[in-house]
Amino acid sequence: MDVAIDHERCIGAGQCVLIAPEVFDQGEHDGLAVLRTGRPDAAHHPAVREAREACPVGAIALSGN
Template structure:
C-alpha cells in the first residue's frame, strides 16, 4: 500500500493521527497532516484504510503496491 496526502485539502481534523499515529502526524503550526510513512507495513493497513475513510476532506489517497 502506498499513501499520499493532499495537504491543500487537509482541514486539520486530526482523525488520521488518532487512528494511525505511526503513519500520520500533524504539523504544530497549522494542524495539517504530516505523512510519516508513505509505505506502511501490512500490520498498519487496516488503520490507514480507516483513516482514509473517515477523513472529512478525502485528503488521504491509497494505492496498492504493484
C-alpha cells in the first residue's frame, strides 16, 4: 500500500494522527499532515484505511493493496 497526502486539501484536523500515529504526523509549523512512511507495514493497513475514511476533506489517497 502506498499512501499520499494532498497538502492542498489538508486542513490539519489531525484525525489521521490520532488513528494511525505510526504512519501520520503533523507539521510543526503549519499543523498539516505529514507521512512518517509512504509505505506502511501490512499491520498498519487497517488503521490507514480508517484514517482515510475519517479525514474530513478526503486528503489521504491510497494505492496498491
